[in-house]
Amino acid sequence: MSKVHNFSAGPSILNQGVLKKAAQAVENFNNSGLSILEISHRSKDFIAVMDNAVALVKELLEVPEGYSVLFLQGGASTGFLKTILNFMKQDGTGAYLNTGTWSKKALKEAEKLGKLNMVASSEDKNFNYIPKVYPISTNDNYLHITTNNTIFGTQIKNIPVSRIPLIADMSSDIFSRKINISDYAMIYAGAQKNLGPAGTTLYIVKDSLLGKTGRTIPTMLDLRVHADKGSMFNTPPVYPIYVSMLTLEWLKANGGVEWIEKVNQEKADLIYNEIDSNSIFEGTAAIEDRSNMNVTFVLTNPDAQADFDKMWKEAGINGINGHRDVGGYRASIYNAMPKESIQVLVDIMKELAKKYDLANS
Amino acid sequence: MSKVHNFSAGPSILNQGVLKKAAQAVENFNNSGLSILEISHRSKDFIAVMDNAVALVKELLEVPEGYSVLFLQGGASTGFLKTILNFMKQDGTGAYLNTGTWSKKALKEAEKLGKLNMVASSEDKNFNYIPKVYPISTNDNYLHITTNNTIFGTQIKNIPVSRIPLIADMSSDIFSRKINISDYAMIYAGAQKNLGPAGTTLYIVKDSLLGKTGRTIPTMLDLRVHADKGSMFNTPPVYPIYVSMLTLEWLKANGGVEWIEKVNQEKADLIYNEIDSNSIFEGTAAIEDRSNMNVTFVLTNPDAQADFDKMWKEAGINGINGHRDVGGYRASIYNAMPKESIQVLVDIMKELAKKYDLANS
Numbered sequence: 001m002s003k004v005h006n007f008s009a010g011p012s013i014l015n016q017g018v019l020k021k022a023a024q025a026v027e028n029f030n031n032s033g034l035s036i037l038e039i040s041h042r043s044k045d046f047i048a049v050m051d052n053a054v055a056l057v058k059e060l061l062e063v064p065e066g067y068s069v070l071f072l073q074g075g076a077s078t079g080f081l082k083t084i085l086n087f088m089k090q091d092g093t094g095a096y097l098n099t100g101t102w103s104k105k106a107l108k109e110a111e112k113l114g115k116l117n118m119v120a121s122s123e124d125k126n127f128n129y130i131p132k133v134y135p136i137s138t139n140d141n142y143l144h145i146t147t148n149n150t151i152f153g154t155q156i157k158n159i160p161v162s163r164i165p166l167i168a169d170m171s172s173d174i175f176s177r178k179i180n181i182s183d184y185a186m187i188y189a190g191a192q193k194n195l196g197p198a199g200t201t202l203y204i205v206k207d208s209l210l211g212k213t214g215r216t217i218p219t220m221l222d223l224r225v226h227a228d229k230g231s232m233f234n235t236p237p238v239y240p241i242y243v244s245m246l247t248l249e250w251l252k253a254n255g256g257v258e259w260i261e262k263v264n265q266e267k268a269d270l271i272y273n274e275i276d277s278n279s280i281f282e283g284t285a286a287i288e289d290r291s292n293m294n295v296t297f298v299l300t301n302p303d304a305q306a307d308f309d310k311m312w313k314e315a316g317i318n319g320i321n322g323h324r325d326v327g328g329y330r331a332s333i334y335n336a337m338p339k340e341s342i343q344v345l346v347d348i349m350k351e352l353a354k355k356y357d358l359a360n361s
Numbered sequence: 362m363s364k365v366h367n368f369s370a371g372p373s374i375l376n377q378g379v380l381k382k383a384a385q386a387v388e389n390f391n392n393s394g395l396s397i398l399e400i401s402h403r404s405k406d407f408i409a410v411m412d413n414a415v416a417l418v419k420e421l422l423e424v425p426e427g428y429s430v431l432f433l434q435g436g437a438s439t440g441f442l443k444t445i446l447n448f449m450k451q452d453g454t455g456a457y458l459n460t461g462t463w464s465k466k467a468l469k470e471a472e473k474l475g476k477l478n479m480v481a482s483s484e485d486k487n488f489n490y491i492p493k494v495y496p497i498s499t500n501d502n503y504l505h506i507t508t509n510n511t512i513f514g515t516q517i518k519n520i521p522v523s524r525i526p527l528i529a530d531m532s533s534d535i536f537s538r539k540i541n542i543s544d545y546a547m548i549y550a551g552a553q554k555n556l557g558p559a560g561t562t563l564y565i566v567k568d569s570l571l572g573k574t575g576r577t578i579p580t581m582l583d584l585r586v587h588a589d590k591g592s593m594f595n596t597p598p599v600y601p602i603y604v605s606m607l608t609l610e611w612l613k614a615n616g617g618v619e620w621i622e623k624v625n626q627e628k629a630d631l632i633y634n635e636i637d638s639n640s641i642f643e644g645t646a647a648i649e650d651r652s653n654m655n656v657t658f659v660l661t662n663p664d665a666q667a668d669f670d671k672m673w674k675e676a677g678i679n680g681i682n683g684h685r686d687v688g689g690y691r692a693s694i695y696n697a698m699p700k701e702s703i704q705v706l707v708d709i710m711k712e713l714a715k716k717y718d719l720a721n722s
Contacts (some may be wrong), residue, residue: 002393004393004394004395006395006399008399008400008401008404009401010596011398011399011401011402011596011599012399012401013399014398014399019387019388019396019398019399022387022398023384023385023387023388023396024394026383026384026387027380027381027384032365033364033365033381033677034365034367034679035375035383035384036559037372037383037557037558037604038367038369038372038373038375038380039369039374039473040369040370040371040373040374040680041559043369066553071440073434073435073436073560073598074434074435074439074581075434075549075581075596076595077581077594077595078434078581079579080580080581081579081580081581081582101528108514109496109579109580112577112580113577113579121600132505152505152533167578167630173544173548182391190596191594193635196595197398197399197599197600198399198402198597198598198599199434199560199561199598199599199600200560200599215392216474218474218710219438219441219442220435220436220438220441220442220474226424233438234436234438235371235372235436235551235553235559236559237434237559237560237598237601238372238558238560239558239560239600240560240600240601291458303688314396319401319630320397329595335489344439347415352577
C-alpha cells in the first residue's frame with residue numbers, strides 16, 4: 001500500500017512508532033499476558049502509566065509547583081463548562097476573546113449559564129485575524145482565549161498580558177511551542193491533535209485559584225475533586241491516556257517542545273512560502289496571525305479544483321478539505337506530521353501552478 | 362507464557378478475538394493505511410462504526426422506537442449528574458434505592474444538587490442484600506436503581522414495578538441478561554465491564570421524557586443535544602466506541618443476550634455451588650440476591666489465606682482480591698469470562714478444602 005499523508009484536523013496523525021507500541025499494548029501490555037484494555041485502573045501497571053503521563057507533561061511544559069495536571073473525560077466542550085463552574089463567581093462575569101467557532105461555543109456557554117463580557121471579536125471578517133488591542137477589566141473573573149483556531153487557521157502569537165486569571169483552550173496547539181505556564185490560571189486541551197487519540201482532555205490548573213466561586217459544583221465538574229484524586233476519582237479513559245503518554249515519550253526522546261517548535265516552524269514555512277509564491281493559491285488568514293498547525297488556503301483559479309483534488313488524492317493525501325463551515329482547503333500539520341508529507345503536497349501545488357501558468361501564458 | 366485468568370472487576374476481561382481485531386485497527390484500520398486512532402470522527406469509516414454500534418445495541422436489547430442510544434464520555438459518575446439535570450424538576454425530588462457504594466454516590470449527588478427521597482437502603486447490613494418492599498411515591502420525579510452492585514456482589518433480580526420514570530445504572534450487568542427496555546426512562550452504563558474498555562458510557566433514553574424539568578441544562582449534560590447529534594455533538598471517544606462495537610458483534614455472533622444469559626447462569630452456578638459445598642468458603646451476599654457478575658466470598662478458616670493466595674496466583678488467576686472497602690475475595694465473571702477460567706478457580710477451591718479438611722480430620 002502506498003503511504004498515506006494524513007492532514008486530518010483532528011483526530012489526527014500520530015507518530016508511527018507510537019502507533020506500533022499502542023497496538024502492541026492492546027495485544028499484550030507490558031508482557032503481562034493481558035491487554036491494556038482489560039486491566040484495572042488501580043493496577044500498578046496503569047498507575048505507572050498515569051504517573052508517567054503526568055510527569056512528562058510537567059517536564060515538557062516546565063509546569064511549576066502549585067499546578068495540577070489532570071487527564072479527564074468530556075472533551076474541550078466540557079472544558080467550557082468547567083471554566084465557568086470553577087472560575088466564574090456566582091454573580092460574576094467571564095471575559096472572552098472571540099476568535100472562531102470554538103471560542104464562540106465557549107462564550108455561548110458562559111452566556112447561557114452566567115454573565116459574558118466579550119472583549120473583542122474577529123467575526124466581522126469571518127475570523128481571519130486575531131484581535132490584538134482590547135480592554136481587560138479587573139471586574140471580570142477571568143479572560144478566556146482559544147490559542148489556535150483550527151477551522152480558520154489563525155493562532156495567537158502574543159499571549160495577552162492579563163491581570164485577571166487567564167484561561168486557555170489549547171486543544172489544537174498544546175505541545176507545539178514553548179509556553180509559560182505561570183501566565184495561566186488554567187489550560188485545557190482535548191488530546192486528539194498533538195497529544196493522543198480522542199477520549200481524554202488535559203487540564204493544567206493552578207490549585208490556589210480553585211474553590212473561590214461560591215458555587216455548588218457538581219462532583220464530576222469540580223476540578224478540586226479530580227486534583228485531590230490524581231485523575232482517579234472515577235475510572236479514567238485508560239487507553240487514550242496510555243497513547244498520550246507514548247506520544248509525550250516520543251516528544252521528549254526527540255528533544256521536547258523546543259525541538260518541535262523549530263520543526264513546526266520549518267514545516268509551516270515550507271507550505272506558507274509555497275502558498276505565497278504560487279499564483280494559484282492564496283492563504284485565508286491574516287499573515288501575522290497564521291497558524292503553524294492548520295494552514296487554510298483557497299484556489300485563485302476555480303477551474304483548477306478538479307485537477308488539484310485528483311492530484312492530491314492520487315498522491316495518498318488525506319484530510320485537506322476545508323471545514324464544512326468555510327470550504328477551501330486546510331492542511332493540518334500537527335507535531336506528528338513529517339516534513340516529507342508536506343513536501344508531497346507542496347510538490348503537487350507547484351505542479352498544478354506550472355500546468356495552469358503555462359495554459360495562461 | 363501461561364494463560365492469565367482475568368477476574369478483574371472493571372476495566373475487565375474482553376473477548377480474545379475482539380482484542381485481536383482491536384489491535385489490528387490501531388495498526389491499520391479497514392486496510393486504509395491509517396490507524397483508527399488518527400482518523401476523523403466525521404470520516405465515513407468512523408460514522409459506519411458509530412452507526413453499527415448503535416444498531417447492535419438496538420438489536421441486542423430490542424430497543425423500541427422512541428429511545429435514543431448514545432455513546433458519551435464521563436463515566437457512570439457523570440450519569441448520576443445527567444440523571445438529575447435531565448429528569449429532576451427544578452423543585453422536584455428524585456427517589457433512590459440505596460444498594461451499595463455506587464447507588465450511594467448517585468444519591469449523594471441528588472442530595473447535593475436537588476432533593477432526595479431514599480426509598481430503602483441495605484446499608485444496615487453492609488449492603489449484603491437488596492431491599493424488596495418499599496413505597497414509591499408518585500410525587501417523586503423518578504426512581505433510580507443500581508441493578509448490580511459490583512463491590513458487594515448483589516444484583517436486583519426483580520426490577521421494581523414503578524409508576525414513575527425508572528432510571529437504572531446498569532454499568533456492571535448490561536448485556537448480561539434480558540431486560541425490557543420499555544420499563545425504563547433511562548439506562549446508563551460505563552462500558553468497562555460487559556461492553557468495552559474504559560472511556561465511553563452508554564445511554565439508552567426515552568426521548569419523550571427529556572426537556573421537562575424547567576432547568577437550564579449545560580450543553581454537554583443535556584441529553585437532547587447528544588440525541589439530536591447522534592453522539593457526535595463533539596468529538597466522541599472513537600476507540601472505546603470501536604472496541605464496544607466489536608464486543609457487541611461478538612455477542613451477536615454467538616447468540617446474543619439470550620445465549621449469554623444462559624452461559625452466565627451456568628458460570629455463576631459453577632462457582633456458587635462450590636462456595637456452598639466447600640467448608641472453607643462462604644458467600645457474603647444474601648443467596649437470593651447473589652450477583653451473576655461479581656461473586657463475593659470469604660474464607661471461613663483464616664489460616665488458609667496464605668495457601669489460597671499462593672495457589673491462585675500460581676494458577677495465573679488475576680484480580681480476585683475483594684474491593685478495598687470490603688476485603689475478602691471477589692471473582693468478577695462478566696460476559697467475556699470463559700467457563701474454563703472459573704473451573705480453574707473452582708479446582709483450586711476444592712484442592713484447598715481437601716488440604717484443610719484433611720488437616721482437621
